[in-house]
Amino acid sequence: MDNMIRLEFMSLTQNEAFARSVAAAFIAPLDPTVEELADVRTAVSEAVTNAIIHGYRRRRGMVSMLLTLKGRLFTARIEDKGCGIEDIELAMRPFYTTGNRDERSGMGFAVMAAFMDGLHVESKVGEGTAVTMEKLISRREEECEGGAERESLEPCEGCAECESREPCEGCAEREKSEGLEAGAAFGKIENG
Amino acid sequence: MEIAFEVKGRSLTVKLRGEIDQHCARELRSAIDGRLHENREVKRLVFDLERVSFMDSSGIGVILGRYRLMRDRGGETAIVNAQKNVEKLLRLSGVYGLTESAGRSRANG
Ligand SMILES: Nc1ncnc2c1ncn2[C@@H]1O[C@H](COP(=O)(O)OP(=O)(O)OP(=O)(O)O)[C@@H](O)[C@H]1O
Numbered sequence: 614m615d616n617m618i619r620l621e622f623m624s625l626t627q628n629e630a631f632a633r634s635v636a637a638a639f640i641a642p643l644d645p646t647v648e649e650l651a652d653v654r655t656a657v658s659e660a661v662t663n664a665i666i667h668g669y670r671r672r673r674g675m676v677s678m679l680l681t682l683k684g685r686l687f688t689a690r691i692e693d694k695g696c697g698i699e700d701i702e703l704a705m706r707p708f709y710t711t712g713n714r715d716e717r718s719g720m721g722f723a724v725m726a727a728f729m730d731g732l733h734v735e736s737k738v739g740e741g742t743a744v745t746m747e748k749l750i751s752r753r754e755e756e757c758e759g760g761a762e763r764e765s766l767e768p769c770e771g772c773a774e775c776e777s778r779e780p781c782e783g784c785a786e787r788e789k790s791e792g793l794e795a796g797a798a799f800g801k802i803e804n805g
Numbered sequence: 806m807e808i809a810f811e812v813k814g815r816s817l818t819v820k821l822r823g824e825i826d827q828h829c830a831r832e833l834r835s836a837i838d839g840r841l842h843e844n845r846e847v848k849r850l851v852f853d854l855e856r857v858s859f860m861d862s863s864g865i866g867v868i869l870g871r872y873r874l875m876r877d878r879g880g881e882t883a884i885v886n887a888q889k890n891v892e893k894l895l896r897l898s899g900v901y902g903l904t905e906s907a908g909r910s911r912a913n914g
């Protein structure tokens with residue numbers, strides 16, 4: 614399922630909750646886990662907050678948020694036309710902040726990096742900043758049931774290869790024999 | 806976001822409810838700091854996050870700032886009852902490293 618949404622809003626902190634709710638609603642059709650939803654909400658909130666308080670500081674401007682879905686890959690691009698970042702690498706370091714030490718922890722980028730699968734920052738002083746983050750939303754099925762008959766992009770490896778109508782048993786056996794091989798190899802190393 | 810306070814002896818518990826982000830950070834800071842200012846004898850600050858459904862690094866900033874205030878008056882800070890997603894954030898940001906042990910010895914407070 615592919616989808617795209619673009620949202621523009623004023624750089625007001627009351628729009629943070631709105632922005633992260635939109636992102637959560639956008640990925641909801643993929644049936645994400647509670648954790649994935651929270652991760653996306655938090656990461657989007659970080660980027661939007663940064664655009665508002667650092668990008669525009671006391672000025673007012675527009676923040677734009679572009680959300681896309683390609684299959685199960687979710688991407689959020691949050692952009693401001695604010696002051697920009699002089700040294701991106703330094704800004705992304707955990708605990709680094711140009712804000713008031715009593716208010717900011719300097720953890721925003723670290724949170725985005727940890728809660729998403731990819732994080733990319735582009736910025737030019739005086740022109741603005743664009744933060745792009747992506748996350749692969751997992752499939753819920755934990756066990757392979759029906760293997761080949763599922764629509765899965767990633768059927769368990771055994772299923773993809775074995776021709777059985779009941780692939781899971783095949784998988785179980787494969788795992789067993791792979792485990793044995795691995796064990797044998799380990800034994801070899803230990804003895805050799 | 807809603808804030809409720811509970812003072813017990815030298816311990817001040819801040820019970821928060823709702824979503825904590827930059828939008829409510831200032832209000833939260835001044836409300837807590839006001840209480841701490843009024844109650845000079847408070848030596849233990851407890852954040853009860855049971856009903857906090859969302860928090861981002863703006864919340865971490867609030868907690869860290871209050872942690873410093875408490876440290877400066879020779880007191881301690883604890884965080885209790887955080888939900889899973891909030892706990893993940895607290896862990897990542899290292900705030901737990903500063904407050905967790907205090908959180909565990911809650912019964913002694
Ligand atoms: N959109 C932006 N425009 C300009 N500067 C930015 C932007 N985003 C981040 N920065 C700079 O990068 C620094 C680090 O950002 P980060 O989000 O990691 O920490 P913080 O916002 O300072 O603190 P916290 O997120 O913990 O409240 C900021 O202090 C700021 O100097």
Ligand SMILES: [Mg+2]
Nearest residue numbers: 659663721722
């Ligand atoms: Mg930030």
